[in-house]
Amino acid sequence: QLQLQESGPGLVKPSETLSLVCTVSGGSISSITNYWAWVRQSPGKGLEWIGNIYYSGSTYYSPSLKSRVTISVDTSKNQFSLKLSSVTAADTAVYYCASGYSYNRIFYYMDVWGRGTTVTVSS
Amino acid sequence: EIVLTQSPGTLSLSPGERATLSCRASQSVSSLYLAWYQQKPGQAPRLLIYGTSSRAAGIPDRFSGSGSGTDFTFTISRLEPEDFAVYYCHQYGSERWTFGQGTKVEIK
Numbered sequence: 001q002l003q004l005q006e007s008g009p010g011l012v013k014p015s016e017t018l019s020l021v022c023t024v025s026g027g028s029i030s031s032i033t034n035y036w037a038w039v040r041q042s043p044g045k046g047l048e049w050i051g052n053i054y055y056s057g058s059t060y061y062s063p064s065l066k067s068r069v070t071i072s073v074d075t076s077k078n079q080f081s082l083k084l085s086s087v088t089a090a091d092t093a094v095y096y097c098a099s100g101y102s103y104n105r106i107f108y109y110m111d112v113w114g115r116g117t118t119v120t121v122s123s
Numbered sequence: 124e125i126v127l128t129q130s131p132g133t134l135s136l137s138p139g140e141r142a143t144l145s146c147r148a149s150q151s152v153s154s155l156y157l158a159w160y161q162q163k164p165g166q167a168p169r170l171l172i173y174g175t176s177s178r179a180a181g182i183p184d185r186f187s188g189s190g191s192g193t194d195f196t197f198t199i200s201r202l203e204p205e206d207f208a209v210y211y212c213h214q215y216g217s218e219r220w221t222f223g224q225g226t227k228v229e230i231k
Contacts, residue, residue, distance in 0.1 A: 046211075046222060046224050046225060047213070049219070062219050063219050096168075100215075107215065109173035109174070110170065110215075113167035114167065
């Protein structure tokens with residue numbers, strides 16, 4: 001049974017880079033039928049999709065965040081990560097990692113989610 | 124960007140009653156790419172419905188979805204105590220995936 005767990009600092013200073021890691025257990029991050037995603041949730045903006053990555057390293061980012069986001073995968077550690085640069089208070093949110101179903105490299109629904117981690121941007 | 128507008132914002136119902144939630148898209152969404160999630164306080168979203176009408180693994184058949192184009196509906200046929208939560212629709216068919224703002228189903 002696939003399980004995901006987010007980890008990383010809960011407090012980030014403005015203008016710095018937010019870095020989170022998602023550890024995958026109960027399955028392989030190299031699975032061809034899965035993709036890996038980051039979603040965040042803030043009171044002001046609700047649920048917001050950040051981006052996806054496939055085990056091959058192919059990435060797909062939200063156009064609104066694309067200039068600041070990097071998602072990468074580490075197959076040796078069965079982890080994927082999120083980096084969000086130049087953060088502001090608007091980036092304060094609960095960050096979720098998730099796994100979705102992929103077929104023929106088309107990404108479908110996200111069906112397994114981590115518990116989420118709260119990140120606050122403040123000096 | 125496809126904007127998803129959910130209505131009503133809050134639905135006050137009693138256990139045993141039927142809940143009908145609406146999700147309207149600003150542009151047409153392929154029925155393959157519309158999902159519904161349930162979220163309870165302090166928990167991650169839980170997938171209930173994908174592809175407009177397919178129930179996710181382990182989801183009871185009192186939950187159902189329908190619709191096409193720009194109008195989608197999510198129904199709980201008979202509310203159980205554990206169904207009181209916030210429900211989100213989600214489209215994953217465009218370049219920018221988006222979520223609705225949520226409908227809260229509360230106990231009347």
